[in-house]
């Protein structure tokens with residue numbers, strides 16, 4: 001089991017989940033400081049192209065990231081809505 005970041009992260013990707021993860025298992029396609037610069041610069045189009053992902057091999061299912069997400073984009077994998085099922089695979093694939 002692990003938590004999964006879904007497509008609802010895209011366009012916001014504020015990286016607040018990263019700060020609370022006790023084992024640093026949340027990563028994205030760019031370094032966090034670069035993503036935060038996109039936020040500061042208001043680069044919404046660029047943010048729509050990216051999201052963060054959770055490494056399912058190391059996530060300890062503590063749940064700390066869930067309430068931090070303004071988009072309610074983070075789910076336990078066993079509670080993932082059917083429509084968002086492909087997002088679990090995309091989290092796995094990001095770390096392969």
Ligand code: SF4
Nearest residue numbers: 021059060062063065
């Ligand atoms: S559930 Fe815990 S360990 Fe897993 S990504 Fe969220 S904060 Fe990190």
Ligand code: SF4
Nearest residue numbers: 009013014015017069
């Ligand atoms: S807190 Fe939510 S919106 Fe922000 S980066 Fe994490 S998953 Fe994406």
